[in-house]
Amino acid sequence: MKIVVCIKQVPDTTEVKINPQTGTLIREGVPSIMNPDDKGGLELALQLKDKYGAHVTVITMGLPQAEDILREALAMGVDRAILLTDRKLGGADTLATSNALAGALRNIEHDLIITGRQAIDGDTAQVGPQIAEHLDLPQVSYLENLEYDGKKTFTIRKQTEEGYQMLEVDAPCLVTVLAPAFKARYMSVSGIVEAYGREVEVWGADKIDVADEKIGKAGSPTSVAKAFPKSLKPAGEQYDVDPEQAVGIIVSKLKEKFII
Amino acid sequence: MDFNLSKTEELFLQMIREFAEKEVKPLAAEIDEQERFPIETVEKMGKIGLMGIPIPKQYGGAGGTNMMYGMAVEELSRVCGTTGVVLSAHTSLCAAPILENGTEEQKMKYLPKLASGEWVGAFGLTEPNAGTDAAGQQTTAVLDGEEWVLNGSKIFITNGGYAHVYIIIAMTDKSLGTKGISAFIVEKGTPGFSIGKKEMKMGIRGSATTELIFENCRIPKDNLLGKIGGGFAIAMKTLDGGRIGIAAQALGIAQGAMDETIKYTKERKQFGRSISQFQNTQFQMADLETKVQAARLLVRSAHYKKDNGIPYSVDAAMAKLFCAETAMEVTTKAVQFHGGYGYTREYPVERMMRDAKITEIYEGTSEVQRMVIAGKLFKK
Numbered sequence: 001m002k003i004v005v006c007i008k009q010v011p012d013t014t015e016v017k018i019n020p021q022t023g024t025l026i027r028e029g030v031p032s033i034m035n036p037d038d039k040g041g042l043e044l045a046l047q048l049k050d051k052y053g054a055h056v057t058v059i060t061m062g063l064p065q066a067e068d069i070l071r072e073a074l075a076m077g078v079d080r081a082i083l084l085t086d087r088k089l090g091g092a093d094t095l096a097t098s099n100a101l102a103g104a105l106r107n108i109e110h111d112l113i114i115t116g117r118q119a120i121d122g123d124t125a126q127v128g129p130q131i132a133e134h135l136d137l138p139q140v141s142y143l144e145n146l147e148y149d150g151k152k153t154f155t156i157r158k159q160t161e162e163g164y165q166m167l168e169v170d171a172p173c174l175v176t177v178l179a180p181a182f183k184a185r186y187m188s189v190s191g192i193v194e195a196y197g198r199e200v201e202v203w204g205a206d207k208i209d210v211a212d213e214k215i216g217k218a219g220s221p222t223s224v225a226k227a228f229p230k231s232l233k234p235a236g237e238q239y240d241v242d243p244e245q246a247v248g249i250i251v252s253k254l255k256e257k258f259i260i
Numbered sequence: 261m262d263f264n265l266s267k268t269e270e271l272f273l274q275m276i277r278e279f280a281e282k283e284v285k286p287l288a289a290e291i292d293e294q295e296r297f298p299i300e301t302v303e304k305m306g307k308i309g310l311m312g313i314p315i316p317k318q319y320g321g322a323g324g325t326n327m328m329y330g331m332a333v334e335e336l337s338r339v340c341g342t343t344g345v346v347l348s349a350h351t352s353l354c355a356a357p358i359l360e361n362g363t364e365e366q367k368m369k370y371l372p373k374l375a376s377g378e379w380v381g382a383f384g385l386t387e388p389n390a391g392t393d394a395a396g397q398q399t400t401a402v403l404d405g406e407e408w409v410l411n412g413s414k415i416f417i418t419n420g421g422y423a424h425v426y427i428i429i430a431m432t433d434k435s436l437g438t439k440g441i442s443a444f445i446v447e448k449g450t451p452g453f454s455i456g457k458k459e460m461k462m463g464i465r466g467s468a469t470t471e472l473i474f475e476n477c478r479i480p481k482d483n484l485l486g487k488i489g490g491g492f493a494i495a496m497k498t499l500d501g502g503r504i505g506i507a508a509q510a511l512g513i514a515q516g517a518m519d520e521t522i523k524y525t526k527e528r529k530q531f532g533r534s535i536s537q538f539q540n541t542q543f544q545m546a547d548l549e550t551k552v553q554a555a556r557l558l559v560r561s562a563h564y565k566k567d568n569g570i571p572y573s574v575d576a577a578m579a580k581l582f583c584a585e586t587a588m589e590v591t592t593k594a595v596q597f598h599g600g601y602g603y604t605r606e607y608p609v610e611r612m613m614r615d616a617k618i619t620e621i622y623e624g625t626s627e628v629q630r631m632v633i634a635g636k637l638f639k640k
Binding site for chain 1: 267268271272274275278279308309310312313317321322323324328
């Protein structure tokens with residue numbers, strides 16, 4: 001089984017602050033880390049490697065310094081690491097990013113593509129599903145468990161707001177993974193010792209067969225207008241009443257807030 | 261001269277910090293309180309290769325440097341002094357002398373299991389009447405046919421009882437003085453070898469410190485480590501390496517106390533402001549930070565020399581002396597900055613202060629380190 005895991009280098013948002021004037025992230029002095037959901041996905045891949053001898057490739061698209069998370073992935077035990085980096089890819093939104101990654105993935109053998117659910121810097125949860133669409137692959141998002149029959153079928157537990165669904169899907173497919181479901185292993189000491197002596201393949205835009213107008217800033221129909229810290233939703237009020245009374249309460253609350 | 265960490269060392273630091281924070285710190289107060297050996301942590305360390313950092317790959321180790329090993333002891337000790345010394349005694353006092361003095365057969369037999377953490381290592385030199393004056397060994401080893409017969413006892417042995425492999429120093433020919441001392445490898449479970457009293461200690465209470473008893477303990481002739489009569493030199497050289505490990509432990513404890521004190525003095529308000537805003541706090545903390553940084557450079561410089569085959573025994577002595585005394589000063593002041601709370605077990609600084617004290621004593625007291633340093637100064 002060939003697995004490809006898409007990972008992203010992100011600022012550690014637990015330590016990031018937002019400039020209130022400009023609404024942009026203050027990145028100075030903030031450490032860069034492997035996105036937590038991606039790291040969960042990488043752990044899933046490594047567990048499949050341990051159990052079934054899968055071959056695991058990691059790919060990241062980003063600045064040259066994103067090499068750091070590829071070295072980390074090598075030290076955790078992956079077989080192959082690819083850095084997709086090119087000025088032409090800069091300023092990409094989720095669509096341009098998924099176009100570029102899908103282009104790269106067409107050139108990498110895969111039975112299973114794993115991405116994190118979402119990145120902690122953008123919080124869109126769009127890139128994984130978009131890649132699946134570009135590659136015309138079945139996809140399961142919000143994965144919290146995966147069983148493999150050793151041939152070609154995965155039995156997947158997918159988290160939903162109400163609970164979970166159990167799904168069966170055949171390879172090749174794409175899944176997006178929730179970090180809390182997979183406690184990532186530590187890099188091994190010997191893996192660390194070897195990490196910088198191993199190869200990281202550097203791919204430019206010429207290695208992917210995607211038109212220039214579909215990647216980078218040119219391929220990005222959206223841009224970030226404003227960034228703001230997430231505020232916690234309050235618990236809300238609960239009423240245990242019959243439906244007719246409930247309608248009255250809802251309407252009066254909406255009027256109270258001048259929504260209707 | 262390059263004071264920067266290499267990319268590999270940076271990656272290692274990232275891993276060991278996360279490991280210490282997530283796996284070691286949550287247990288630190290508990291194992292101290294219960295005086296319990298952190299066996300589950302040793303298993304976790306073994307799994308990722310921390311029990312064999314500087315052991316070459318051909319013997320099952322990670323093939324890392326002593327610099328990395330020192331960083332590991334520092335980072336573990338930053339949150340738990342006990343875990344730091346478990347690793348230090350295992351690596352410096354057992355795996356290292358086998359690596360440096362063992363035959364190929366001995367290395368192949370012991371190092372892979374030590375490096376994987378399947379076996380824990382220990383070292384027995386100290387006796388009731390042979391502490392700082394280590395030449396006064398009373399444990400004897402007599403060759404009887406194809407076996408050595410050991411008799412005597414060792415005290416204050418770190419990892420005692422939990423270790424599977426013990427480097428034991430014993431007298432093989434009293435008439436030759438220190439040249440009549442030899443080193444042996446003794447396995448747990450050998451008939452005639454038993455674990456005696458477990459010490460109840462002030463600090464590093466999770467680490468097992470025990471007596472070892474040898475009563476007509478017969479070990480194979482091949483378990484001699486190095487040459488007959490070479491044991492004292494092996495012990496001294498082993499302690500040179502061990503001292504950098506203990507220096508790193510002391511450094512970690514000092515850094516841990518700094519971390520706690522910075523956090524606490526920023527939060528704690530008196531007279532309407534954080535106590536970190538008082539100049540007394542700032543000046544004292546500035547002095548302590550300077551000492552901790554100086555201590556770190558001594559540790560790294562000693563490990564740099566060891567890694568590069570440059571003699572380091574005086575460097576090791578200076579690192580241990582300075583780190584241990586810095587740890588004692590920093591932790592004592594950390595308790596003072598915490599006031600009444602610092603004296604309670606609700607905050608970790610009291611534990612750190614108790615843990616720090618031993619670093620001035622074991623693997624050569626501060627007085628012994630001064631003897632080593634002065635010995636070089638006034639060498640004829």
